[in-house]
Amino acid sequence: MNVPHDNQASRHRLKIGTLELEGRLIMAPMAGITNLPFRLMVKRLGAAMVTTEMISAAGLCRGNRRSLEYLKNNRAERPLAAQIFGARPDEMAVAAQMALEAGADVIDINMGCPVKKVTRTGAGAALLKNLREISRLVTSVRLSCNAPLTAKIRAGWSPGYPPFREIARVLQDCGIDAITIHSRSAVQGYSTPADWSVIREVKQEVAVPVIGNGDVFRPAQGIRMMEVTGCDGIMVGRGAVGNPWIFRQILSLEMGQEPREPELQERRALIMEHFSLLADTMGEHRAALSMRGLLIWYSKALPNSSVFRGLVTKIRDLGSLRDAMDRYFSSLEGCRP
Numbered sequence: 001m002n003v004p005h006d007n008q009a010s011r012h013r014l015k016i017g018t019l020e021l022e023g024r025l026i027m028a029p030m031a032g033i034t035n036l037p038f039r040l041m042v043k044r045l046g047a048a049m050v051t052t053e054m055i056s057a058a059g060l061c062r063g064n065r066r067s068l069e070y071l072k073n074n075r076a077e078r079p080l081a082a083q084i085f086g087a088r089p090d091e092m093a094v095a096a097q098m099a100l101e102a103g104a105d106v107i108d109i110n111m112g113c114p115v116k117k118v119t120r121t122g123a124g125a126a127l128l129k130n131l132r133e134i135s136r137l138v139t140s141v142r143l144s145c146n147a148p149l150t151a152k153i154r155a156g157w158s159p160g161y162p163p164f165r166e167i168a169r170v171l172q173d174c175g176i177d178a179i180t181i182h183s184r185s186a187v188q189g190y191s192t193p194a195d196w197s198v199i200r201e202v203k204q205e206v207a208v209p210v211i212g213n214g215d216v217f218r219p220a221q222g223i224r225m226m227e228v229t230g231c232d233g234i235m236v237g238r239g240a241v242g243n244p245w246i247f248r249q250i251l252s253l254e255m256g257q258e259p260r261e262p263e264l265q266e267r268r269a270l271i272m273e274h275f276s277l278l279a280d281t282m283g284e285h286r287a288a289l290s291m292r293g294l295l296i297w298y299s300k301a302l303p304n305s306s307v308f309r310g311l312v313t314k315i316r317d318l319g320s321l322r323d324a325m326d327r328y329f330s331s332l333e334g335c336r337p
C-alpha cells in the first residue's frame, strides 16, 4: 500500500523512552476506525505517531485471526503504537512481545476502555480500580519488553476514585515511559465535557511525559490544551475522524499560520482514497459497509450534509460510492464548506 508523504515538519519533539517523535500530535486508538488505511492517511497529514485499535492480549495469545490482523502495519505509518488490552500480566507480556515482533515501535496499555465486555474481564478501565493490579500488570509488561511503553488511562474509575494522581504515580514507579490521560473518569463515559484540569494535575504529579486527551475538535483547542495544561503532547480522537486534516491544521497554528480548511475537491479525493485503501485490505463490500459509518463523520463539515448522508447510506461498492459523490459534489459547485 503506497501512500505519498506530505507531512509538515514540527519544531516540537516528544520523547517516549528511547523514541523521539517528530512532533507531539498523536492519533488516538479507536476501535473500528484506526485501522491501517486510516493510520496511513493521518500520518501523512501530520500525526507524529499513530495507534492501532485496541487488541486483545488473550486473542493474540490464542492466535485469534482477527487479533493478529490488527497487528498488520506498514513502514510508511511508523512510528506505530500498538495498543493491547487484558487483565492477565502473563498474557499482556506475551502480547507486547508479539506486537513488537510485528513491527510496533511503542506498546500502549489500555486502561481506559469502559465497555462492559472488556471491564467485566478486569481489563480496560476496570484496572483503574485497583492500584496493586495496575502495578502487577504494568511491571510484567515492563520486564518483558525494553521498547517504549505507555499507558492510556482515564481520570479514575469514577470521579475521585481512585485519585488519578496516585494512578499516574504508580504507573511512573512501574517504569512507564509516558502517560496518556483521557480527562474523564470511566463511569462518566462521554456524558460530561473533558476536564482538562485533570491533565494539568497529572503533569504536575509525574516526571514522565504526559499526553493530554479529550475534546480536541478544532485546531485551536489543540493549542489551548497544551497551553492550559502544560502537557507534552496531545492525542486527538473523534476530532480527526471526518477531519483527518486536523493534525496539519494544528501544525499550522504551531507555526503561527492560519489553519487551512481543505477544499471540497481535496475532501472528495481523500474520501475516495480512504475507500480504496479500505477495499485493498478488506474487499469492496466490507469497505463499503465500513465507509457508510465513516461518511457520517466526513459529512459533518460539508454543506447540505443531510443530502450527502441520504446518498451514501446505500453505497455497496466503489461504483455506487463514486455515483453518490458525483451527485453530491456536482450539486455543490461553487460552495465552500
Ligand SMILES: Cc1cc2nc3c(=O)[nH]c(=O)nc-3n(C[C@H](O)[C@H](O)[C@H](O)COP(=O)(O)O)c2cc1C
Pocket: 028, 029, 030, 031, 032, 033, 053, 054, 083, 110, 111, 112, 113, 152, 182, 213, 214, 215, 216, 235, 236, 237, 238, 239
Ligand atoms: C469509536 C471509538 C472507538 C474508540 N476506541 C478506543 C480504543 O480502542 N482504545 C482506547 O484506548 N480508546 C478508544 N476510544 C477513546 C479515544 O481514544 C479517546 O480517548 C476518546 O474518544 C477521547 O478523545 P477525543 O475527545 O479526542 O475523541 C474510542 C473512542 C471512540 C469514539
